[in-house]
Amino acid sequence: MYVIMVYDVQVERVSKVLKIARRYLSWVQNSVLEGQLTRTQFLRLQKEVRQVIDEQADSVLFYTLRSAQDLRRVHLGLQKGGPEFFV
Numbered sequence: 001m002y003v004i005m006v007y008d009v010q011v012e013r014v015s016k017v018l019k020i021a022r023r024y025l026s027w028v029q030n031s032v033l034e035g036q037l038t039r040t041q042f043l044r045l046q047k048e049v050r051q052v053i054d055e056q057a058d059s060v061l062f063y064t065l066r067s068a069q070d071l072r073r074v075h076l077g078l079q080k081g082g083p084e085f086f087v
C-alpha cells in the first residue's frame with residue numbers, strides 16, 4: 001500500500017516522530033512523508049508513533065492508497081524532499 005503521513009505534534013516530539021517516520025517513509029515536505037509499505041510495516045509505524053505522541057495534544061494522519069499509481073499530485077512552489085531523501 002502507498003502511505004502518506006501528515007503530522008502536527010508538539011515541538012518537543014517533532015524530532016522523535018520524524019525519526020520514526022523516516023525509517024519507513026520518504027520525507028516530502030515539512031511534516032509530510034510518503035512511501036510504499038507492507039501492511040506489517042504500516043502497523044509497526046503506527047505502533048511506534050503512538051508510543052511517542054500525546055494523543056490529547058498531537059495529531060497524526062495516515063492516508064492510504066492501493067499503490068503509488070493511484071496517487072495524483074499537483075505541486076506548486078518550492079519542492080522540498082524528494083528522491084535524494086529516500087531512506
